[in-house]
Amino acid sequence: MRPPTEDNGATSTVIARVLLEHRRRGLGTRLYERAWEQARALDAQVIETVxxxxxxxxxxxxxxxGFGEIERHLLREGDTVHWIDLRLT
Known part of the structure; x- marks a missing residue:
C-alpha cells in the first residue's frame, strides 16, 4: 500500500498480488481489505490500484x-503490455 500524501491528492494505491497457484482462496480479498483499512486509517480520500x-x-x-478504469499506459518505451490504473468508485 502506498500511503496518501498532500502531494498525491490524498490518494492511496492499494495492490494485492496473489500467485496463480494460490488464487481463489480468499487471499487477495484479505490482502485488499487490510490495505484498504490502512489507507482509510491514514485518511486516504481516493484509493487506486494498478x-x-x-x-x-x-x-x-x-x-x-468496486474499481473502475481511469487510464492505460506503458511503463517504458517499447513495452507491449499496458498497465491499467483503476480507482475505487
Missing part, C-alpha cells in the same frame, strides 16, 4: 471490488 492488462483475473478482481 493491474497489467495481461492479468484478466486481477482486472476482474479489481472490478468486483
Amino acid at each position: 493491474v497489467p492488462a495481461s492479468n484478466p483475473d486481477g482486472l476482474r478482481f479489481a472490478e468486483q471490488h
Whole structure:
C-alpha cells in the first residue's frame, strides 16, 4: 500500500498480488481489505490500484471490488503490455 500524501491528492494505491497457484482462496480479498483499512486509517480520500492488462483475473478482481478504469499506459518505451490504473468508485 502506498500511503496518501498532500502531494498525491490524498490518494492511496492499494495492490494485492496473489500467485496463480494460490488464487481463489480468499487471499487477495484479505490482502485488499487490510490495505484498504490502512489507507482509510491514514485518511486516504481516493484509493487506486494498478493491474497489467495481461492479468484478466486481477482486472476482474479489481472490478468486483468496486474499481473502475481511469487510464492505460506503458511503463517504458517499447513495452507491449499496458498497465491499467483503476480507482475505487
